[in-house]
Every structure is written in structure tokens, then in C-alpha cells.
Amino acid sequence: MSRGVITSADVALRAGVSRSAVSRCFTPGASVSSKTRGRVMEAAQALGYRPNAIARSLNKGRSRMIAVVLGYMDNPFYPAMLERLAARLQACGYRLLLFTAKPDGSCDELFSEILVYQVDGIILGSILLTSALAQRCRAARIPLVLVNRTTDDRVVSSVTADNRNGARAVADFLLAGGHKRFAYVAGLASSSTNHDRETAFRKRLTEAGVSAFIREEGAYTREGAQDAARRLLQRPRPPDAIFCANDHMALAVMDVARFELGLRVPEDVSIVGYDDVASAAWPSYRLTTVEQPVDVMAQAAVDSLMGRIEGGQRGGEQVRIPGELVVRDSARRPASGIVTVDGQDLWRPRERMKARAKA
Amino acid sequence: MSRGVITSADVALRAGVSRSAVSRCFTPGASVSSKTRGRVMEAAQALGYRPNAIARSLNKGRSRMIAVVLGYMDNPFYPAMLERLAARLQACGYRLLLFTAKPDGSCDELFSEILVYQVDGIILGSILLTSALAQRCRAARIPLVLVNRTTDDRVVSSVTADNRNGARAVADFLLAGGHKRFAYVAGLASSSTNHDRETAFRKRLTEAGVSAFIREEGAYTREGAQDAARRLLQRPRPPDAIFCANDHMALAVMDVARFELGLRVPEDVSIVGYDDVASAAWPSYRLTTVEQPVDVMAQAAVDSLMGRIEGGQRGGEQVRIPGELVVRDSARRPASGIVTVDGQDLWRPRERMKARAKA
DNA sequence: AGAGTAATTGCACACGTGTGCAAGCTTTTC
């Protein structure tokens, strides 16, 4: 108390009860008479006492902190995700310990820093997880969930968009639009998200008999995407449709196409992204893209963690969140298959068939 | 050890030394013979031991955690700031505890959550600080630094851009460009940053004899800025120059001007922002704006905090970071006063005079 | 009223670490 910090002992002294009684007053469900509770609360109020979370963590072996590791924040999808995660965790009474890592570099040394803080769970966003790290988490019994990435280790939980379905929808959409020469701007080749989107996209095109397919790597960065766009669009026979592994790169590709090369979008080249970040809807871009519902994914990640921390679930669930293909003006529109919902145009070829069947 | 957590006692047992010896091995500058250090480190390595940060925090009364509170992340300036803060704090061996609050709402209840975790310092970004909160921090002896906001309380430290100078430069720049009817799109009126930019901008215009000045409030949101732009530009005599309190709103204003109202920028109306966020440089916008050097500001905030945590400084310093007016294409260019540095055009009327003097 | 039961309370220990203090040991110095 003299040093400015007031402890339960100070409150106990003032209220004329034992320290245990004070502790019980701040422990939901503990046995305290209403009389002592009143006196304790009054004393606590007067002194401005709140139980020390650090001491409580040490005692209970639970810190009520969740480590969130993000690779990079240039892509606005991640700040948005972070904001949702912070809100969700706060609502659950947990605190968010933020770490940043190089997106390609492994985060081994970071992991030591994290484990030392006895966090109750870890959320990894856009970070590739080595099996050694997964093993360490399992040994320390710390639940872990990947966001926007998966891993082969089926024991690790993950929350991703339904990337294969999304990429297939893009392929179908572009085919229906009558495109002939396709290109893909890849993210980091090592990321599962890129792999899922690329392979599903390519497979669908191959099934449709398309042979004109080229790819360039953009490494998820704006500069990488710009270079990729230049290489793609300055070929003798440039593509008439470009699918980018995310919106962040798609916007860069649009800028290069329009302002460096003087191309019209979508008349000369169609461009499709993935994420539906806020700027995709801006009138300067009006990017056609597959949405990745940020708040649903954040909620799923937190739910998965809570299920394993508070309930005793074993983990290893792979949650896939579906997302709509939002049709705007950066890609040529097919004659049919587009429905309008809440003022947004969506690519839903099935629904149209249903509607036709109904008529 | 049976429960999976290994403590210094386990290491001590294995190395055949006392627990204190283990502790000293992990305390820089403690007295340990090289022989025991070797045995301890070997045992620690074998068992995978690292000192429990929670227990250490409790013991030392220092958690090595810094709370960062952000109001909103829609404006990409804040994610960028957050990323820099995270990197800087990590480099100093501190952890970042992230909290989010409503930008207008006070964060009183949040503060209780923060203080409970015994953080060593608090960084507030785009949050208005009530004097009651400042008082609580002082009572708890927790250093506090505001980023991008100031307060009248001269005991509170803050890091901001040199907003008055920046706004004056914008006024001079627009006057030199021959503009006649000026408008300002305000952020939250309660924020010091908005106040400084607005009053300095207006004062300079008044000094120059300008009477045509109107203002609208955009509340720092995209929607607010769009509404403000519509009100401004649909007046009988619309402004020919609009200064926006930040880039986030300036981009929205540009979109409304060009795509809703069919105006040409900068031929019909000049638009200037503040922050120099990444998207301001995108070719779709090429926004003329005053830079707010994110990494310099982050460094200054961390330095200020460290000076008070580790050194024993008293605090109360008001750091103002200067920033250049970056000239792009969203505002009519004056005939003179622009110099090119590292491929960027900057508004430096003084320097030009110097250059002329030299010739 | 008395016995039996339920609720409340305080003691004491545990959580895992850092560190002052004194004792033990090693090295230096005369």
C-alpha cells in the first residue's frame, strides 16, 4: 500500500476480515455471506482494489492471454482480422498478446517468447507452421489455431475460407464470361492458401479444356504483384483474365494495367481477387472478388480456441468458411448466373437454375 | 514436471545445484561460476527449460508488457503504426498487449482491465484521454504516452506530427496554387489533432485575406467523409480546394468527386490529405498529402516510454515530428516551390528561395 | 432446547521466480 499498489491484505485489514474472504469476494461462485461481501466490497471500492491478474495467473496456471502472431499487415485483411479478434477475445474476457514475424521466416525464436508467457492459446495468421512448432505446442498443451492457413498435420486446428470452392467459382465465372487466356498471380508458393486456390483454379480450367494458362508469383506483396503484372501483360499474347491470390495484389495489378500499360479493365483484361477487403468496393476499383468473411472467421477461431481451453475438446478441427463471389466491374460479366442480394451482385449459377426451374 | 511444465527446481535437481543457482544463470550479471553455469545450461537445454515470465513478473513487479490501445483500424495509418510499435517493442524485449476501444467512447472500463495486468506502460493511439484516467495512471505510476493526440495536461507525454506546421504548409500550398474557395473536412471535433490542423489551416487562410471558407465534419470515417463531400460539392458555389483531416477521408472525398459527381481532380477541385498512407501513393489516387512518418513516431513513442520505465525520467514531454508535404496529382500545382527529392516531389518554398539565392 | 446440517471463515500451503544475507570456498598477498 505504501508503494502505491494495494493488495487483498490491505482490503482485508480495512474490512476486518481475512485475506481469503477478500479473495472469495472476487471469485465468482465462492461462498461468502452477504454481510462480509458488503464490507469487503466497500473497502475495495474505497481503496480502489482490483485483484492482480499476474498473481492470479501464476496461481491458477492460466493467464487468460492469447498470443496472436501475424506475418504482415500490409494486406488490409489482416488488420481487419486483428480488430475482430481483439473484440472477440475481449468479449470472452481474454487479453491479446500481439507478435509480428516475417511472413516467410519461421517463428521459432518467437515461440520461445510466447511460451514463456504461459498464454492459454495461440492464433497464427498467415504464418507457416513447422511440425516442430506444432509438436512444441502439443507438449506444452497450448491450443493452437491457424487462420487463413492449413497444415498437413490433422491434429492442428485451422480456420480458412473454402478456398477450393472459391477458386472453382472464379474459374466458372471467368469461363462463363467467355475468357480464353488465363493467368494466375500467386502468393507465396509455400502457403497452403495459395496452393489451394491455385490448384483448384487450374484444375477447373483444365477440366474445361483450357490450355492457355500462365502463372507468375507475386509473393503477396504489392511490388511483387506489380512485377508479375508487367511480365504477364507485356507478353506477346497477354491473358484476358487474371486471377490474383488476394485483393491486395489484385489492386496492384489493376493499377499497373490501367496506369502503366494503358489497358482498360475489364474490356482489355479481367481481374479477379480474393478477400473482399474494404478497398475492393471503392469506386476507383470495384474489384470482383471472393469474400472472406472476416468476422465469421475471427469468431470461428476464437470459438475453436475456447472449446479447447474451457471445454476439454481435443482439437484438430478444420473449419472452412464459405464466401460469396462478389461481382463488381473489374471482370467481364457473364450473361447469366448473377443474382442481386442486398444490393450486391453475387455469382450464383445454381440459384439461377433453380429460379428457372421454378418458373 | 509431471504436469508438463518444468521449473527451475527440475533443472536444479538434474544439475545437482540449488534452485538459486539456476535462477542466477538466467539473470544477466549474476554471480555464477562457469562450471555450474555449464551444468545448469546443459540441464536446462535437455529439459527445455525457460524461466516462467509470469512468475518473474510477479516477483519483480515488472511485467515487461506494454498496453497499446487503439480506437479503430479502418484508417490504415493505425495498422501501420501498430506494426511498427510491435516491432520496436519486441526489439526492446517488451510484449504488446492490444486493446481496442470505441474512438469516441471513453475507455474507463478498459483501463481497469489494463491496470490489472500490471503493464509497465501504456500507449494510447487516437484515444481521447480524460483527466481522470491520466490521474489514475499517475497514481499507479504507469508511464503513458499518447500517439497522434495531445492533451492539455502537460504532465502527459505525447507524440504527434507537427500538425500546425503541416496545416500551414497545406494552406500556403493551396494559396500558391491559386485556389479561391476553401473547404475543410474535419475529423472528430473533440480530437486535438483535428483541432490543431483545422485552426492552423484556417488561421493561415484568414491571414492571407481569404473569407471563403466552409467546413463539414467527416468524423474520421469513410461514410462521414462521403457525406461531407456531397454536401460541400453540391453547393451553389462549391469549393475549389478541400483539405481533409486525414488521407482515409481524402480518398473517400476523391471517390465521391470523381465517380458520383463527375468532377475532375484536380481540374475542378483540388484535394489534399494528411498522413501519407500507402494507398495515397497508388496511381488511382496520387493524393497530395502531408506525411506522418510512422516509424519515426513509433520509435519516439517507445523511446519516451523506455526513458521513463528504465531510466527514471519524469515524463511530460511533447514530441512533435515534422513531416513533408508530398506533392502528387490530386491538387493543382503552384508554379514554384516544389523540389524533387529521391523521386518524390515535396513542397519546400523556402528551399527554392535558397536555390535562387545561390544562383 | 438440543441435535443435526448447512453455510461461512481463517489457516496454511501452493504457484515459480528473484535476491539479500551469511556461510563456505578459492585465490591472493605478505
Next chain:
DNA sequence: GAAAAGCTTGCACACGTGTGCAATTACTCT
């Protein structure tokens, strides 16, 4: 070789909390 000085080391306490256990108190029922 002995005394002095300097390193190391272990003991024991502190940090602030939660909780099992036993003791005490309050309450209920016959």
C-alpha cells in the same frame, strides 16, 4: 603458511493470489 579479500552458493523470504481443509458459526427440524 596464515590472514585477508573476493567469489560462489544455498537458505529463506518475498511477490499477490486462489483454495483444500478443518473449525466455527448460523440455521433447521423434531
